[in-house]
Amino acid sequence: MNEIPVRVRFAPSPTGPLHIGGVRTALYNYLFARKYHGTFIIRIEDTDQNRLVSGAEDYLFESLAWCGIISDEGPGTGGEYGPYRQSERKEIYREYADRLIANGHAYYAFDTVEELDAMRERLKASESSTQQYDCNSRMAMKNSLTLAAEEVQTRITRGDPYVIRTKVPENETVIFNDLVRGEMVVEANQLDDKVLFKSDGWPTYHLANVVDDYLMKITHVIRGEEWLPSAPLHVLLYKFFGWESIMPQFTHVPLLLRPDGNGKLSKRDGDRLGFPVFPVNWSDPLSGEKSTGFRERGFFPQPLINFLALLGWHPAGDKEVMTMEDMISEFSIEHVHKAGARFDFEKAKWFNHEYLIKMSGSRLAAMFFPVLQEKNISASEEFVARVCDVLKHRCSFLSDFWESGSFFFRQPDSFDEVIVKSKWNEKVKRNFEMLISELNSLSDFTGASVDQFLHRFLGQNNLKAGELFPVLRVALIGTKNGPSVFEIISLLGRDEVIKRIRSSQPIFDKMISML
């Protein structure tokens, strides 16, 4: 990249649970930092004291940790540019706002909320195309540009509430380069005089963000596209402060869109369409409302991250299934797409499935054990591992294992009636008896051997596969769908298979008699 060490930051506001879109922004920052052996910083932007949500910050760290996105500097980890929570840096910002006033790049404004509303109403009714507090309207407002110096002083010493606003220049073209979008050109007179410092003594995002990025020596600002419109203001601020030469490279990444319809992805979409939008479970402290996270929905972090990375970014080549290491080595801002990406839950599931089938049966077994324990089922490690090896191909999530394979751990209590009624007859019944006795002498219970044995059995008894296998399957697992009979027999083993065949017979007889 360049000689200066790369330093990037993810700067969320703890006003709610971290959204999956935020995870992706954090991920891009992380990938970029790792790729260039730089530093990934997390900075908490909690300057709006009214919107803080308790637990949101802890949630953020828990989520990021689960996703494997670890910061080099941040509130928990520390670092030489701390503190990393803006609320702990509060004292820093005022000085910078004052500096801007001294330079004539900012001014005091005393307008009340009512006066601001009135201005907007007035502008709306007039020819004006905008309702902004800007170079066209500021001279009609109560600020240090229109008020006499003494009055300004009086108001301030008297304790009148005021804000500090940017004095956006009238005739200036702001030009900057966005790594995703290329050259951006905006006329400054289209910008409004954004508040930099609020009457409650806190800086706004714009001031705190620029000052902190400067102080923390941030080299690249990688953030969501929603910040694109305010980027010119930030560029102006860097210029006002005289930091233009070390201004970070801006990169605005596309938004995550709803799977259907219009707009960006929101929590409501998840609820409506039945998929998570938060990394891990979240319980709203105010409403008590609970939201299922990707983790609890059954996702592994690696495939989730893999899927997320590809929503707006594409490596060279057609490879899609990647590890974090792959993504780090192949990540490039140049290949970040410009357009927003729709969230597709089906594809997310596929990534999870791909990850699942690559895991060994024993690793999966270790994770599946707690589920079995909950159901008071004991089984050997080896057996569970073998079952998992079979089930993983049929499932997208570990959480699907029980539903698609409970019969491996306990005898079914219901049987497919259609199969029984159409396939259960005296001939099959006789063959079940013979099967039991032959099974007794079968020594090799591997899948291939059972396959061979069963086909020989069919031939010897003049049976077609369709006559025996469906009923046999129902006798063993209750349903007509599932793994091959050979696999089932191989896994269940002789004793269990014989036991299940035996006990199913009277049940089948009863079902037939009720015809």
Place this chain on the structure above:
RNA sequence: GGUCGGUUCGUCUAGGGGUUAGGACAUCUCCCUUUCACGGAGGAAACACGGGUUCGAUUCCCGUACCGACUACCA
């Protein structure tokens, strides 16, 4: 309304002045199979529209349409 951004199969995307416009998910067909899956093979499926520029535009430029973001003393 204004400012800015965007637009390649249903979805995520590759590509980029001359290509049979490639891949993945989803979908369909066939094969495998006692079944459902898995797997294998194959199919259908896209450059928003209109003008330029050019020998030639999906690719470059300009409009239009549509979509999105922003338009707070929120971030």
